[in-house]
Amino acid sequence: xxxxxxxxxxxxxxxxxxxxxxxxxxxxxxxxxxxxxxxxxxxxxxxxxxxxxxxxxxxxxxxxxxxxxxxxxxxxxxxxxxxxx
Amino acid sequence: xxxxxxxxxxxxxxxxxxxxxxxxxxxxxxxxxxxxxxxxxxxxxxxxxxxxxxxxxxxxxxxxxxxxxxxxxxxxxxxxxxxxxxxxxxxxxxxxxxxxxxxxxxxxxxxxxxxxxxxxxxxxxxxxxxxxxxxxxxxxxxxxxxxxxxxxxxxxxxxxxxxxxxxxxxxxxxxxxxxxxxxxxxxxxxxxxxxxxxxxxxxxxxxxxxxxxxxxxxxxxxxxxxxxxxxxxxxxxx
Numbered sequence: 001x002x003x004x005x006x007x008x009x010x011x012x013x014x015x016x017x018x019x020x021x022x023x024x025x026x027x028x029x030x031x032x033x034x035x036x037x038x039x040x041x042x043x044x045x046x047x048x049x050x051x052x053x054x055x056x057x058x059x060x061x062x063x064x065x066x067x068x069x070x071x072x073x074x075x076x077x078x079x080x081x082x083x084x085x
Numbered sequence: 086x087x088x089x090x091x092x093x094x095x096x097x098x099x100x101x102x103x104x105x106x107x108x109x110x111x112x113x114x115x116x117x118x119x120x121x122x123x124x125x126x127x128x129x130x131x132x133x134x135x136x137x138x139x140x141x142x143x144x145x146x147x148x149x150x151x152x153x154x155x156x157x158x159x160x161x162x163x164x165x166x167x168x169x170x171x172x173x174x175x176x177x178x179x180x181x182x183x184x185x186x187x188x189x190x191x192x193x194x195x196x197x198x199x200x201x202x203x204x205x206x207x208x209x210x211x212x213x214x215x216x217x218x219x220x221x222x223x224x225x226x227x228x229x230x231x232x233x234x235x236x237x238x239x240x241x242x243x244x245x246x247x248x249x250x251x252x253x254x255x256x257x258x259x260x261x262x263x264x265x266x267x268x269x270x271x272x273x274x275x276x277x278x279x280x281x282x283x284x285x286x287x288x289x290x291x292x293x294x295x296x297x298x299x300x301x302x303x304x305x306x307x308x309x310x311x312x313x314x315x316x317x318x319x320x321x322x323x
Contacts, residue, residue: 021316032321053316053323063323079309 016047020077040071051077055084086298087277089114094277097148097263097285101128103140105288110144114294117148119204119230119263119285121178141172150204150228152178156185158192165192169201176204176228181213190220197222204228206265209236214250223257228283233276234266248279270296 029035036050048071052063064076089096095116098109101124109115130136137151151171153164165177177196182188189205196203197220205217208231221227231250233243247264254262261282264272270293276284296304 021312021319021321024321025315025319030320032316032319032323051312053313053321055313066323079312080305081309083306083310083313085306 014046016049017043018049018077020051021053036067036070040074044071044073047073047075049075049077051079055082057082087274089294089297092273092277094264094273094281095261095283096273096291097283098291099124099265099285099287101125101130101136102288103128103136106140107143109288109291110147115147117150117283117285118144119150119178119265121152121206122154137168137171141175145172145174148174148176150176150178150206152180152204152206156183158183158187158189161189162192162195165196165201165203166199169196176202176226178204178206178230180207181205181217182207188216190216193217193220197225197227200225202226204230204263206230207232211246211249211253214253218253218257218260221257221260224259227257227260228263229254229260230263230265230285232266233264233272234268237268244275244279247276247281251280251282254282270294 024032024035032053040048050067050070052060052067054060054063060078060082064078067076068074096114097117097119098106098115099119099121100106100109101120106118106120110118125133125136133154141149149172151168153161153168155161155164161179161183165179168177169175179189179193179196193203193205200222202225203221204227205221208214208217208229214229214231217229221229229250231243231247233247236243236246247262250262254260264276264281264284267273267276267284267286267290270290272290273284273286
């Protein structure tokens, strides 16, 4: 994720960043909130999307509100359905 | 949408791992095999000839291409004859130029005149296609491999060039165009659409053949489930 931070900060042709739970798991992230807040310290001008990961729409809603509160440049990713379609 | 069985383009498997080459050889939808020195080096092969012999002891009835690896055309010629002698189904891959940008056309003419079946490789321009076609013997089976995926990696759409290459190859009826270095499964359908004869595909893309025509709502749900289970497996909390 250091590469991601570098991309977001330094490359003028990169206009925004996205991530998802699968990518985050792959790079070994275990503390979702700590990772996001850490990234947001360096990336606070370009749009950055973090995804909710609950399967229940009520819990999703509380996750959305928390994620959205992390920064003016944060977009909340919501999957088109939950796993129950 | 076509199924894999309905495609006219022949699918070749590109690789150098013996087990997966044999696995692919056994599949009815795989019509031939290709390899190259880069794939062979990656697979840890050190003895070129014994690897080729080993593979050829089991693959005798589908075309398979092995590449020369000298930079000197005289030595390349010698390698070409030796490789060609290994089997009836063997095609000799010849790079379009050596590393000094000297073109292989004279050698193509010489080898084609001796009925050596060639696979001229690493082409990226229509001029190269036309020059190779002019050097081939129209009656000797051969392949012309254009690296469509590498062209795409430069931000250029390879389809116009590949379409023009299909046209060019009509001058040499025994020659077939290979769409080499594909980057995604869609390329198989694009090659089919323009009448390209062959596409050579690595295992990572061949694995996706089971997804052809898959329902997109179902695929969407699979994706949602993947994110959900990865978040659970990672123990994410908010």
